[in-house]
Amino acid sequence: MIDGGNATPLLGAGQDSTDEDDECCSSSHASRAEEPTDSAVLSDKGFFTTFFTAKGAPQILLICFFFSVSVYSTIGIVPDVTADRYARLSHGYSDSKNCAAFDRIQKPQPCQQGADDAQEMAAWYAFARNMLTLISNSIICSFSDSYGRRKIMCLCMSLYTLPSFALVLLQLVPTTNPFWYYIADTSTGLVSWMSICYSMLSDVMPKKLRAPSFGLFLATFYVGEAISSQFPVLLHSHFHVSVLAFIFALGALIVAFFGQPETLPPHIAERNLAAAAVAAARDSAQQSSGETTFVPRWANVTGRHLSRPFQEMAILNRDYFFRLLSAGAFFSGMVYSSDSTLIVYYVEDQLNVRDKDLASMFLIMGLLGIVIQGFLLEHMIRYFGEKHVNTTAFVSGTIHNLLYGLAKQKSTIYVAFCFSQLTKTNFPMISSLASNHVAAHEQGRTQGALFALTALADAIGPVALNMIYSHTKEDQTHFLGPGTMFLCASFLYGIGTVLVSLLPVEMTNTTATSHSHGTSTTSLLEDESDMDNNSVQEALLE
Secondary structure, three states: OEEOOEEOOOOOOOOOOOHHHHHHHOOOHHHHOOOOOHHHHHHHOOHHHHHHHOOOHHHHHHHHHHHHHHHHOOOOHHHHHHHHHHHHHHOOOOOOOOHHHOOOOOOOHHHHHHHHHHHHHHHHHHHHHHHHHHHHHHHHHHHHHHHOOHHHHHHHHHHHHHHHHHHHHHHHOOOOOOHHHHHHHHHHHHOOHHHHHHHHHHHHOOHHHHHHHHHHHHHHHHHHHHHHOOHHHHHOOHHHHHHHHHHHHHHHHHHHHHOOOOOOOHHHHHHHHHHHHHHHHHHHHHHHOOOOOOOOHHHHHHHHHHHHHHHHHHHHHOOHHHHHHHHHHHHHHHHHHHHHHHHHHHHHHHOOOOHHHHHHHHHHHHHHHHHHHHHHHHHHHHHHHHHHHHHHHHHHHHHHHHHHHHOOOHHHHHHHHHHHHHHOOHHHHHHHHHHHOOOHHHHHHHHHHHHHHHHHHHHHHHHHHHHHHHHHOOOOOOOOHHHHHHHHHHHHHHHHHHHHHOOOHHHHOHHHHHHOOOOOHHHHHHHHHOOOHHHHHHHHHO
């Protein structure tokens, strides 16, 4: 990666530019052949051929599909189930008729209060889930750089079966508190499954094809969204849909355990394990020499563990490019989390949107997502460059949140949902840009840090915007009344648009990065490959 025009390897958190750390980068010359180069891959293969012959990539798509069906089949059900349960447990509602059966005008007061409780709880538990991701995700993804991605993927899918199981239990046992569903959902914040998927794809895909690969991954997600959105309409039962969602979650877990191969190259794992051994030996030597005896051992260990997430995230403060990219991701994350957490509650409560409406909306969104992410994104990048595509996505985010706030009828929400699919191209763009500007041994750490930062934004966004909603929902004199929160979200996306528009073109567009400079990330990897394994042993003996 080029920093300020000079070809210098960039160091991560907790690493210095000493010879000792440089020696950790050892790998044999033979292992260099394992790394695919863009020119070699692109000369005789197209994108889809490259992707579907890459180790583990098809399995990642299958996991993504099962996961998407599990999540999106219940996304419109959770607000109805939890609102009705809160109305009965907390507000004395006892009618045999479910609260979801009433439209907005006829809805009894206890049902309205239950809906408000459900929306507030969704925001606060989203905050807790994302704070957990902030603390743990960068560490676990960095761990995957040394010990492999597959174990972490299995952990992710195990956790993601819990919310669908809790939703089934919530409907089977009438006295069950929604607290248990939200706790299960919060546990999924231990590690972001998408950061692991992106790290796995970065392991096996050449640099120029990473953004389209991430786009195809999201397109698969939207295939599941489009299919699962029809389940509530076809099955006519929230409980049966919830059971089906649980079955698909189990399917993702089975593929992760029995079908997903390890994608981390062995020489990368060896390199990172050697680096960890050198760091441990250095710490032990410092303690033995008495350099840190003035600090109690327990305090030293505790401080190191507490600061670890932020040390891992320090990679995002590497240079001007990463700081701009991370700031844009932060504002995008604030708004996206708010949209995904609150929009269904909002449209059901304020615009009388029902299951059939949501089914058609998510079907259209899914089909558009498939077309944009799976087929158009690669061509958009080729003709316009990553910077312009990314900036356009942020402009679209500003527009679709403004439409949410202005919406007085369902048709406006349809248009806003369509724009939201163009907005979502910024996810693969930001992740691929970050991936392209770090070395192979930092892929997990980079994706983990980026998703941890996004988790912080995800934690703040829904709570902040829900507070705005609480103060404006009954008072039409506050700008747009209940829609004011989306006006604020549009403003935040506008800030993000300005930030990503400042990204240097020569560091953003893949072609420019590859040809305009004498040294790139690939050359850094080759420099690392010139180290031999004996240098690690020498460092350990020092």
